[in-house]
Amino acid sequence: MKFEKITIIDRSGLTEAIIEQLAALSKNKISIYNDYPQDDAETLARIGDSDAVLVSWQTKITAEIIAQTSHLKYIGMCCSLYDEASANVDIIAAREKGIQVKGVRDYGDEGAVEFIFAQLIFLLKGLIKARWKDEPMELKNKSIGIIGLGTLGLMVAQTAQHFGMQVFYFNRSRKYEQEKNGITFLPLDELMKSCDIISTHLPKNTIVLTEKEFKLKKPNSILVNTSLGVPFEKEAFLNWIADAKNFAIFDADGVGDFAEEFAKHDNIILSDQFGGFTFEAKQRLSEKVFINMTNYLDNK
Incomplete structure (x- = not known):
């Protein structure tokens, strides 16, 4: 099983090796953005007709954005997901629309x-x-x-x-x-x-x-x-x-x-550096994001 189209909607921090592996999970070519959307309209435009998107903690996916998506089934957070209240994705709105949201923990x-x-x-x-x-x-x-x-x-x-x-x-x-x-x-x-x-x-x-x-x-x-x-x-x-x-x-x-x-x-x-985002942390984050996606496709 594969996604129809995967889009990385902002600067995710994923390794090139993992992005190459993600390509095998998408029927169509992956779309990759290496900057951040300026507003909700741009975020929605980047999501487009994707059924899977990956997003860092710096971009919000609000209930209003989710309501306007037509194909979205999976949102992968390339960041820690501690609880629904602090997430940059409106998880309640996603759940109500049947969209699965997955985050990661303990990588940095x-x-x-x-x-x-x-x-x-x-x-x-x-x-x-x-x-x-x-x-x-x-x-x-x-x-x-x-x-x-x-x-x-x-x-x-x-x-x-x-x-x-x-x-x-x-x-x-x-x-x-x-x-x-x-x-x-x-x-x-x-x-x-x-x-x-x-x-x-x-x-x-x-x-x-x-x-x-x-x-x-x-x-x-x-x-x-x-x-x-x-x-x-x-x-x-x-x-x-x-x-x-x-x-x-x-x-x-x-x-x-x-x-x-x-x-x-x-x-x-x-410091202008993210304290926990080292080379090793990037590897751990990327692997966990990939595993989340394969588990979803395998119905785990």
Whole structure:
């Protein structure tokens, strides 16, 4: 069984090798776009008469777009699918129209962990334009609070333990098994008050930090965000970061739409790289996207 026509509607991050394999799953030549549609009309035009499309997290496929498709049967998300609410595809609308949506998980975690600790080490030791304290510092015995103890959050916690850090977490549900391993639960308010470093690992554009939390945050502390989009109210964050003794670290995913604005602050460390999107992550993503498509065709 094959798809009639597969279209990759934006810059998907898939490897050339996998794209060649995808060609064997399509009766017609695959259409590939290497940029992003500017609006819904362009997204719909790119979908056209395709029965299968692949899309990155940066392009929305809304209910309005889905309603206007005539042949679409399968949407493959070339990105993490945590839950329906945070997805860039309207999964409910797709389901109501009989369109299957598949995402992937756990492809960029290793690279994201390395990015986080590399940036922290650079900042603590003053190996970049900024330094956390007056003298170079070690990670050992510093406290880190993790907001969101999923797969990546847990990997960050375990890596922090290897550095001899004190590890705390806040999550919407307690992780009792991990608490047995020395990862201590704290309510969000206490986490903000207590930790030298806060690292957020949340579904896309999930807001958990407001003015209240930033007012509680430990003085002379660090915020790291590699989630998709910022997890805070922007004005509350800007008020907090106005204190030059506070620092924030973002990768290209984590800074969202605020890269230009945040770049004006010397105590905000920005990367134009996606922390978790390494060569190896690209391989894992591509393989998982391909497997999702073959499983669909095989009715698995």
